[in-house]
Amino acid sequence: MKTGKSSIAKRLLGICTIPAGTILIFYIICAFRGIAFFETSNHVLIFFRSVATVTLTTFALSINLDSGRFDFSLGSIALLASVVGSTITLNYGLPPAAMLVITLIAGIVLGAFSGLLYVLLKLPALITSLGVTLLYESLVSIISGSGVSFGTQPELTQFSKGIPNMILVIVIALAFMYIVMNYTKFGFHYAALKDGQKVAVDTGIKEVGNAIGCYAIAGAMMGMVGYINATLTGTIQASLDFGSIGAMFVAFLPMFIGGFIGRFSENHFGMVLGAVTYAAIQLGFVRLGLSSEVQSLVSALVLVGFLIYLNNEHTLAALFTGKKKGGA
């Protein structure tokens, strides 16, 4: 396929419009209110931290949801992984790097275990994940009681306070997903299973291993989210009765935006830009001093609006070009 000049321009437009447009809108609104969008370096940090956690959550959500596996347990994995990581680190007085590594490994193990249950129980992923969520939340409570607190050890809470760290997380996560999904056997098999489950299984591709792998990757992502969240305040609060499922809801908008941008670029890169959009909205609300109720309301409306656009693009396009649809 040859790419002409106009088509490159079109692609760039498709890639940039949403994130750049969102940032621009908030810049303008902030300017009107006499506020700078990025006033201090702290705003930049908030922004990148959001991009990082939202990107990771989006990768974790989409890797399974794209294959028709709905996973409620993401938030509980983040929570439990960070509890395991911090508890072990504190009990044995390990260095901060150990906490990162243990949390990440815990995330992978918890994700893989969730995948293993899904594979073994042969239930719809949605249902398995309900049970897993309850289980992981309860383990958090059993291990840590009310949670874990290490805010008094500043060396343990440095990670999420560095902008370079956040950028590094984003870059590594993106590079990881990009390479795994586009240049490894796992990724090829993933794509085949995603779109042609039966054909792929009949051909002899090991679906079970691939699925567990997906859950493990999602677990790694959520482990990282747990680590960032834990090091943000130095406290992890236990949560019961599905209190943890809210964590995954941030990922829907970026996921769909990612799907849209994915038409012009690589899918995962699109998701990062989706996360950028989400983070911009979030920071915008913080800068404008609007309450989080208003924010969740607006985010929900934006999500619905964007989906309406995505799912009715052709109808809308027909409407604008004046083409009529349907018989007399």
Added chain:
Amino acid sequence: MKLNKLAAVVLSAAMAGSLLLTGCGGSGNGGSGTEGGSKVDASDISDYGINQNVKIGVLASDLSTAEALSFRAYYEEYLGSQYDVDFIYSEQLGNAEEEISAIEQFIAQGCQGIISLSSFDRPGQIDLCESAGIYYGVAAGVLTDEEQKAYEDCEHYVGAVGPSLETEYQTGYDMAKYFIDKGDTSFLIFAGAAAFGTEMHIYRVAGMFEAMCEADASTSYNGATEKDDIITAIYGDLGVNADHFSSDTFTVSAVNGYNMDDAWFGEIAEKINTPGLQAVLAVGNGSDFFGSMAPEGVEVGSVDTYAEGYLNAMENGQLDYMAGKFSPSIAPIFVAVINAINGVPLRSDGSAFMIDQGYWIATNADEFKTFLDSSSATNPVYDKEILDQYISTPENVVSYSDFESFVSAYTFDDIQNLK
């Protein structure tokens, strides 16, 4: 399939049928039914909790915070080992409906008393306990004056021990005063559940504002300078709206709610880094949410509980002022409920009592350590020795006034003198 359906129908029919049989006469068998009067014949006094097992249900809207866990440890581990009592904890209650369900469950299990740590619908709780004839006491909180008036004559409503709203107000006031006296003028107020209309948080915030108004007459919140007006204004704003604060001396920013999502932490991160900020005045847990993010030199005041984690915070300079609950503070209501069950209720002029109980204030790690040690489940400040003095026996019937002075002397030093 058929078997399945049939079984379902039979089961539900059986259930519905037996329910119909019980009809509306379901006041239940409830508690022990020992009628308490103001005059007691010493020989009628039972010995539940001492020689006879007693079951007390605990309504808890929170089972996972440090405060909740320390309360539970005190009841189950300390009192449970010292007295013949089983504390039955509810599930984590989320709303008024769940409170009622939990009480019904306690009644069905034959609890003789209920202690409430959950405040979605206190009148509803009392109503139900009264109709079931089961003793009910409020710990770590009180009723509003209106509610108290309406329910104080209920025979099975034992009373309430906890910080009154006035005390909450004073707690906020004292905290702000402490930092103002140090010369601080720039504050970040964490208004917590004031955003959800939680009264105790609103009163604490109001107290903070009042302290500032007192220190500088130019200060007002939404034009208000008086306690009641400030409270109304906070209700109206759903928490604190920093734009409504004006003062020549003080500057204030605010964080509301407990959303604990990215946006909320983002907001905290932004506001705690406001240049010139001197202190965080938190109506709740200040150290966890603000302490570790606070830049050098920003002090933190917190209203919370005496727990291990906060001691570390104080030692590390992430917490500078603590108005804290001590877990044995929920002992007096236990004593009162036991007395009621044993047929010697403690009545204030024949009515249910409402006794104010405040916080312990720690401003350095040593104080904190002392208070924390006195809150442990192994060696609490209210130990069996003290409590036994207020549990009536045929030999020693406790009077209400004795009990009242016992509860009112809640400061650390006062309690030491009780021994």
Added chain:
Amino acid sequence: MSEPILQMQNISKHFGLTVALDHVDLTVYPGEIRGLIGENGSGKSTISSIAAGMQPATEGTMKFKGRDWAPKSMTDALEHGIGMVVQERGTIGGVSIAENIFLGNIDQFSTAGFVNRRKMNQAAKEILSLVGMENIDPALPTTVLDLQDRKLVEIAKVIARKPDIFVVDETTTALSQTGRQKIYDLMKEQKKQNKSVLFISHDLDELMEVCDTLTVLRDGNLIKSLTKEEFDEEEIKQLMVGRELKGDYYRSDYDGSYDKEVVLKIENGNFGEELKDLTLELHKGEILGVGGLSSCGMHTLGKALFGAVPLQSGRVTAGGQTITSEKTAMQHKIGYVSKDRDTEALNMDASILDNISIAGLDKIAKHGVITKKNERNLVKEQISSLSVKCREPKQAVSELSGGNKQKVVFGKWIGCDSEILILDCPTRGVDIGVKQAMYQLIYRMKKEGKSILIISEELAELIGMSDRLVIMKDGAISGEVTRSESLNESAVIGYMI
């Protein structure tokens, strides 16, 4: 004769209670094109899929090239010399053509775990040239190809691995004449190299032309193997059915008359490339055949007549009223039998009872209430008049054979008193015995004054049944013939291509 290349001995396959293969022996020799024929459910696809590693046998042994043969997967089998092109869609739309070609076989392009896409695409290009698709960019998503080309990609994928045995399962149904020719050429090439072909088809003519030997299966048993000299159409049919076909197969009359009244009409209907300004009328008491290549738009026409396709312009009317949805179509007593039985015509999750009664609920409801009695009566009537072989009406429809499933679909529409039936490939995947019964049923319905539109890719049945036959090409009608004794396939094929 040379040593056999593949020996399958005593092969059995059970799916739960169903016995798909019952102790079957099959031997394949180098350099032969062996046809496998049998009715649906005879086990012909099952035995070949076992040889090709798609599923393991429940019982039995296999020897391939003199060694024990137990392939772990289709990829594994292909690697060691048996490659199969499956009946259903065997490519995945969402991934590139190259990825499809190397599905499950990606290792050859990876170094240290990383796949070299460029190398893979280059290799794919070479493979595509084997089936004359050298102009296609293998990096494109497979969705850009039409169904025929996708099938050719699968064929290329298999043939590129130079299998000793090339298994072709009912693949030709999806192909046009040119596509078929390509596959026949590949088979001959295979034979020339002294390699073998296992060719499964329901099309007896095709098999008799291409194959050297034919093996007939029935109900999971091997009935007989025939050499080219022994091929005899009537005998083979009898072997497949297991008894002599009595009475007429199609209808025997050449009357071809019908009522003048137009009951269903599409006027100037347009829908993308599928329907182009198409006008067609169906009369009362008429059997109207619609034929053409699979992609000519006739399947879309069937849906459009049932109101299931939103026309871009033009309209469908019945009795003067516009048909805008499936519901309005049903109100005008139109029924539609989809060609995709398992996915579109039946709810496989549900029982026979549910599947038949669903279209007739309004009919059996009294004051809006459906009584079990009425429902059972409706369903039992259809089960007995169509002689659906089942244990009980509550039996899951998924447990039935292809022919009986199709009877259930017919029962659904007859049960709700349809006067107009649109039948899209009504005998696809149905064995000869049931086929014959269906033809007789269709003819009987015509006699009762019902109107029937048959869409089919099998010219023989169209010619055998239709009062009038229209041929479609590229979304438009390219020819029309009326019933006569002299009508034959070659007279019609010209309109198709």
Added chain:
Amino acid sequence: MKKKINLKSKVVEIVSLVALAILAVTYLVMMGDRLSPYMLQTLLNQTIITAVVSTGAVFIYTTGAFDISLGSAVAVSAISGAMVYNKTESLFLMFLTMIAVGLLIELIDSALAAFLNLPVFVTTIAMLSVLSALVKIMIASGGGAKIEVPRAVVKTLDSVGLKVLILVVFIGLCIFIYNYTALGRREKFLGGNPICAKLTGISVKKLSILAFLIAGVGVGLAAFLTVVRAPTITTSTASSIGMDVIIAIVFGGMPASGGARSKISAALVGSVSMVLLSQIMVILNFSAGISQCVKSILFLAVVTLSGLKGRKAMLTR
């Protein structure tokens, strides 16, 4: 051989009922001589709200969709009704408002999905955010932390008789619609194969909206029962219902994909089971973590057993 398999599939079909029976027996044994009519009344009180919402929601689940915003829908409906009562002092208008608001919310939910071609689970997730924000805003508009209906007024309605009546009538109606009307039969068929349903003249949009509307009636009734039981409405009122319903329906034996094996009884069976389980946990006085842990394991075990039928070679999606 044949018999064995039939037996197994029969057992699988009644796993939920067996679980219910085991829980019931365990509960009865644990209660021992404390058993009383009051206990049954307690069970009813705790079951009824989840049971009513779940029963209505079965229609949604039957079509293969699911809705996690039901809890906040109940809250919004309850608040609206309470506000109307406080304005008009009419219990009847309060009741009507609750039903109407329940219907309206579910109508918006499903109509958005049907007419704008959105995936239902995403609309309900978005709806969850919108409704919970709405709850906070509505409560705040009352100027306090709660909205109350006078206790004395609703107390007259808080009778076992009325509750049983509502439960029996609503479940009866749902069973009737589900099994004896074209609507119910079509919902089931739709869940099994939407394409086939469409090609049988079933309007997928219309039916999915109707399914949500029936659930809306359940939401309205649950709002009414909630207020009758606890007239103090806070931002957290009914907040747990959303997940309780999913758990109850699945525990009760409903296949997650809906379709032919769906059954109304799953809602009641699941709701009662969950209440019994939580009662048992309280009797055992486990810590919150342990009791949730036990709950999760039991949930997975029961659901796994009842899902044993209809397994495929591929992983379920």
